[in-house]
Amino acid sequence: MKLIGIVGTNAKQSYNRELLTYMQRHFKAQAELEILELTDVPLFNETADQAKYPIIQTFNDKIAAADGVVIATPEHNHSVPSALKSIIEWLSFNLHPFDGKPIMLVGASYSVQGSSRAQLHLRQILDAPGVNASVMPGSEFLLGRAQTTFDDHGDLKSAGTVAFLDSCFAKFMKFVTLVQAMAVPDAVSYQPGTYDVTAVGHNGNLPMSVTLSKNRIEDIQIDTSTETKGIAEVAFQRIPKAIIDGQTLAVDAISGASMTSHGVIDGVAEAIKAAGANPDDLKKRQAKTNAAPQNITDITTDVVVVGAGGAGLTAAAKVLQSGRNVLVVEKFPAVGGNTVRAGGPMNAADPDWQHQFDAIPGEKHTLTEITQIDEATIAPEYLADFRALKTQIKAYLKENTDQRGYLFDSTLLHRIQTYLGGKRTDLQGHEIYGQYDLVKVLTDHALESVKWLEKIGVEFDKTQVTMPVGAIWRRGHKPMGDQGFAYIKALQKFVTAHGGRILTETPVQSLTTTDGQVDGLIAKGPNDTKVIVHAKAVILASGGFAANTKMLQQYNTYWTAIDDDIKTTNSPAMTGDGIRLGTSVGADLVGMGFSQMMPVSDPETGELFSGLQVPPQNFVMVNQAGKRFVNEYGSRDELTQAAIDNGSLFYLIADDEIKKTAYNTTQAKLDAQVAAGTLYRADTLVDLAKQLQLDPAVLTKTIADYNSYVDAGEDPEFHKNAFDLKVAVAPFYATPRKPATHHTMGGLKIDTHAHVLNADGQVINGLYAAGEVAGGIHAGNRLGGNSLADIFTFGRIAATQALKDELTVTVD
């Protein structure tokens, strides 16, 4: 039996704590009693956002999962302490974990009556409708004169008291069973049949059909085609199974795919309602969790990789290609990390291939501009390459003066563009740019990575060369199939087919070392199991920290402000765990102050693909005063900083014609978003302004001015570089946007062999890092498409070097 004990005070010294600790030991054979402390619980406040306090969620989850609760209350002023009252208020307001939960009250106090009045109050409190606990009647265990009752070992001195406590506890064990038996819900009966229902998933509608017999959910079939590949599958595999196995709707959502999970649960609920039963009855059916006693798994392998994203799976595949063992430990239920979210094309200069494509207007201009850059502004270590590049470009331009020419590229152009693109100055005046030796390795070996991936099973679309958003040049190799997932699908298949082991839902918590050599790690597996791994080398590939706002704020030196409630485009797993793991063994960090934002993200979810996303020449951005505030054609950084300066929230205004240029949506999706209030639509601008609570006169003037600039071909206010359509044809749309965190360029300091370095620049033996967890390459700004090039290149390098250093295997 699993019980929770709550120490009813936040005082440093407490006899009630002593009493619970005694009970924990004394009743060990009968029950596992986990003690929760109120120390960090904030005072209840109706209007405070409880989501800000993870401790409340922890209390909720633990109590919900327990078979019963023991509350040990002191008596303060003839009643319960405010700290205890406070957690009960939190847990009776939006959350209700005490509902129907068996509770035993005990209390220690200085006076002879030993908290009797507090216990009486507590009974009445726990009986209130928002709490609705099942408090065991009678058996009032009062420990009066508490300061005289324990011996030096914390045991109760009096045999009589122990005997009484034993009898109260024995009664409680029976009481728990009794309450549980009462809680078994009444039999549910359905009108048998197959019900076609539509639930709302992450990307839109989720049509499903649910088959019910008289008293069972028999089958759940879902049309999964619209949900994101690589993210939603786990939910599709597990949620229907959990529902059918438990015949319950009380199943937990899958981290990272919670919207799809809730979609499936809602759909089944819908079907149950249609079949004449009450879905709430099934929500009350707890899927019985038989809390397993703590298990320990001990694994020995050659190389262990932290994180099953692009970099991690690449490293694992490379180890397997040398015939060595590898274990990949992944925090989330699904593999793939941010890599499955990526747009797909990876940068690699491949002139032979690119030469088949014609140059497009503007490219020669870009090249000419590069030749005109003042050499004094180029960092000395890049100068030789810069000059060599200029020679290449001049030869190309000369050869093609009279003709359109082919698409030019070279590893030198890739290198110099990565350098120039990453050059930024922060608020303190520090300039940063990509570390030469790392950028050289990246650009020299990116093409090799493309070829290597082809061998692994990734197929690229050779018929087109693309320029990923923010990439500056057309050198993107686009995989066939589902964008970033295409890589993960192939890599995962390769790793499992070659005997690599992947443990999911197993966040790595710490590294182990022996005499300064990293030789393994400790992780937390499903159901509280402890996983201990011994290995010759550890490769950190756990991604960045764009989903950890606190950490971003802590290191930020680039943005004037990062809102507490900023959203992210990233998987929620990106909390910088690898950076913490690295620094725990002395790793140095580099470039941590620089992060990349995606300026046009959904204010509620951080996603890019809600509302109307149109080409930037059709963006019309207005702030919360209804005025334009920036050149909409500016870079991501310019748009982001302007948004921050204008209170973050802004709107993209579009009309019916601009709507037609959107690349992300359908009319049905738009209608659903308007209905949900996440997108605004009106027949007149005045009406639109009213919906946005803007001054109609201001918005109307802003748009009239903008339209006149389009007519004149010039924007005297913000100098927008290119525009196309006016805002003229009803209905009008406003898509709310805010910057969201997108990429973290800083991270662990590595050398060109992916060794992690300490503050003295020395290699930390046994530790390697690859991918977004490492820093130094992208510096102030990562070019679109360069991250994928980075993770596949340094993922291979990390594995190669680990094999060489620690297992004396030489790879070609």
Add this chain to the structure above:
Amino acid sequence: MKLVGLVGTNATTSTNRQLLQYMQQHFAATAQIEIAEIADLPAFNEPESHVAPDSIQALSDQIKAADGVIVATPEYDHSIPAALKSAIEWLSYTTRPLINKPVMIVGASNGALGTSRAQAHLRQILEAPELKALVMPNVEYLLGHSLQAFDDQGNLTDTDKATELANDMTAFLDFVTLTKKITPENKFMEKNQQFSWRQITDGRD
């Protein structure tokens, strides 16, 4: 006569605050009611030192200087809110300004019962030895369905409830005057201020 009206909640909008504001206006002729808030007080955590934090000291001084206190309490889970309990714990643990202080309890809640259980608890709490307030007997002003109780000007819409409150207020003012006569510089005052739970059980009391 000078009274302190203690708002028994840290919520930003509160019908108990409204009730006190109503009393402040309507009984201005007979009493000056200062409204005191608990929203910004720290959470009580039984620190080793028994010294009051500044905000508690300020509240305590305000209470000490007043002739009486009106506490308006909501009801949370059949008892008083943790925020109010916390404020009272601070006072009982540090400065103890409520000893022998006349107190009237009123309460507003959104439900029908209008804080009857919270008021009963508060009464017991205020009578604990380290508080020893003089809670006015026989009065239990319960304002149920409090969200509908006031009009736009902040007046009570139910005239019966308004009359009842006026009567209770008159009774309380008499109670304050009366208690002043019977507890001049109470001789137990000092002793009560030194009360400690640890002490009584050590048999030193």
